[in-house]
Amino acid sequence: MEKIVIVGAGAGGIILANSLNTKKFDITMLDKTALNVFQPAFLYIAFKGAKANIIKPTAKLLKKGIKLKIEEVKKIDLAERQVVTDIDTYHYDKLVVATGSITDTTQIEGLTEVNKQFGDYHTSIENAKRVWDSLSHFNGGTIAIGMASPICKCPPSPLEGAFLAEELIRKKGLKSKTKIAFFVPYPRAYPSEAMNEVVEPLLKERGIDVYTFFDVDSIDTGKKIISSIEGDSIKYDLPIIIPPHVGVKIDYNPSSVLDSDRFIKADKYTMRIEGFDDAFAIGDATAIPTAKSGVTAHLQAKTVAKILSGIDVKFDGRTNCPFDMGYGKGSFVIGSYTEPVVRYPPTRIKHFMKMMMEKIYWQSLKGTYDFMFDAYFKHTDPAKLNRKYGSKQKSV
Amino acid sequence: MGKIFVDARGSSCPGPIVELSKAYRNAKVGDTIELWATDPGVKSDVAAWAEKTKNKIESITEQQDKIVVVIDILNR
Numbered sequence: 001m002e003k004i005v006i007v008g009a010g011a012g013g014i015i016l017a018n019s020l021n022t023k024k025f026d027i028t029m030l031d032k033t034a035l036n037v038f039q040p041a042f043l044y045i046a047f048k049g050a051k052a053n054i055i056k057p058t059a060k061l062l063k064k065g066i067k068l069k070i071e072e073v074k075k076i077d078l079a080e081r082q083v084v085t086d087i088d089t090y091h092y093d094k095l096v097v098a099t100g101s102i103t104d105t106t107q108i109e110g111l112t113e114v115n116k117q118f119g120d121y122h123t124s125i126e127n128a129k130r131v132w133d134s135l136s137h138f139n140g141g142t143i144a145i146g147m148a149s150p151i152c153k154c155p156p157s158p159l160e161g162a163f164l165a166e167e168l169i170r171k172k173g174l175k176s177k178t179k180i181a182f183f184v185p186y187p188r189a190y191p192s193e194a195m196n197e198v199v200e201p202l203l204k205e206r207g208i209d210v211y212t213f214f215d216v217d218s219i220d221t222g223k224k225i226i227s228s229i230e231g232d233s234i235k236y237d238l239p240i241i242i243p244p245h246v247g248v249k250i251d252y253n254p255s256s257v258l259d260s261d262r263f264i265k266a267d268k269y270t271m272r273i274e275g276f277d278d279a280f281a282i283g284d285a286t287a288i289p290t291a292k293s294g295v296t297a298h299l300q301a302k303t304v305a306k307i308l309s310g311i312d313v314k315f316d317g318r319t320n321c322p323f324d325m326g327y328g329k330g331s332f333v334i335g336s337y338t339e340p341v342v343r344y345p346p347t348r349i350k351h352f353m354k355m356m357m358e359k360i361y362w363q364s365l366k367g368t369y370d371f372m373f374d375a376y377f378k379h380t381d382p383a384k385l386n387r388k389y390g391s392k393q394k395s396v
Numbered sequence: 397m398g399k400i401f402v403d404a405r406g407s408s409c410p411g412p413i414v415e416l417s418k419a420y421r422n423a424k425v426g427d428t429i430e431l432w433a434t435d436p437g438v439k440s441d442v443a444a445w446a447e448k449t450k451n452k453i454e455s456i457t458e459q460q461d462k463i464v465v466v467i468d469i470l471n472r
Contacts, residue, residue, distance in 0.1 A: 150417035
């Protein structure tokens with residue numbers, strides 16, 4: 001049997017493993033933790049004080065016949081076709097890396113201190129709870145919310161935080177004594193123009209100040225000032241800052257497959273790691289120019305499972321990032337490599353669909369709802385939606 | 397004085413400007429950034445970015461399969 005090693009048991013790794021035929025493949029999954037966490041819920045722990053019942057043992061999410069080893073991967077030797085952990089060495093015929101991304105506060109001066117005190121909503125349940133604690137004790141002033149570097153998982157999440165913070169502040173009766181300063185390194189509040197046209201009126205209507213081209217350089221925690229590379233600054237009382245995202249610390253041979261942030265260079269259509277036919281990378285771990293989100297990991301996992309099974313398919317770059325715009329309304333950021341992002345207006349039903357994901361997440365990892373996802377993706381094809389809702393001009 | 401090459405072809409979400417911002421973080425005065433993109437929005441975005449960051453667009457060339465933007469880093 002062909003030996004497949006999957007490094008990383010997040011959503012992408014689990015979906016991939018469950019999509020493979022265990023009678024045809026000898027599948028081993030490696031992860032340093034035995035638990036899977038539904039990360040999109042961090043947003044609701046941070047801004048709504050939601051309960052954190054979002055963890056399940058990975059072993060319960062895998063089909064029978066898949067071997068799960070709780071070991072920490074130290075080295076991936078692509079040239080020798082082996083994975084070295086803290087305990088053992090695994091040889092493979094085919095490898096899939098699905099290690100996700102981690103946050104790194106050390107890249108920005110002052111951010112580690114800010115993060116320890118105020119938390120963030122991309123790293124862990126504990127950090128998300130810290131944001132909720134900070135908001136619960138907030139009595140007015142400036143909430144500075146945004147991303148510390150241009151890359152973070154879930155592109156809508158910086159704005160989701162701003163929208164939900166504003167909703168909370170208004171509900172607490174603090175709106176008149178609070179300023180919300182939203183900062184991004186992009187030319188506009190949301191990077192894709194079509195979606196920006198949707199969110200800009202909402203930001204104005206809710207009195208959220210937007211600081212564009214604000215790429216965080218350093219934070220002066222004494223003076224409570226965030227400074228940007230572009231030369232601007234924001235004075236804060238409560239900072240909610242998404243730390244820079246990087247790839248996990250694993251040694252690679254050759255190291256040239258990693259970019260400067262330790263993301264893996266892989267083909268955007270087949271997810272093959274640069275220079276290797278027998279190794280793939282999926283999800284947040286890659287440097288592929290698409291959104292770092294669960295949906296991307298899901299669709300890439302399905303594509304790689306088919307390629308491993310001998311089917312010639314390509315990932316089309318489809319995104320479907322859920323976008324909570326506050327007050328019970330939401331949308332999705334939908335696009336692909338060939339179709340620009342759709343100008344997709346917010347509705348209550350889209351928000352409901354986002355919230356339903358938490359309910360169906362665990363079963364969806366097992367493939368139970370594949371038929372439903374297939375129908376959904378067909379129904380929301382970006383070319384079809386762009387004809388209905390209009391978008392900017394087509395890609396070159 | 398180095399040349400930084402950024403291939404953002406196919407990126408429309410979050411977009412080529414993200415890749416440019418990332419490259420700028422590691423750039424020095426005197427460097428040149430060459431950005432490849434397919435998203436047509438890159439032209440206006442890079443113009444606004446260059447104005448804000450006080451850097452100079454050397455050229456924007458539309459080729460059959462991509463847009464090539466060359467930026468001289470004057471300020472960092």
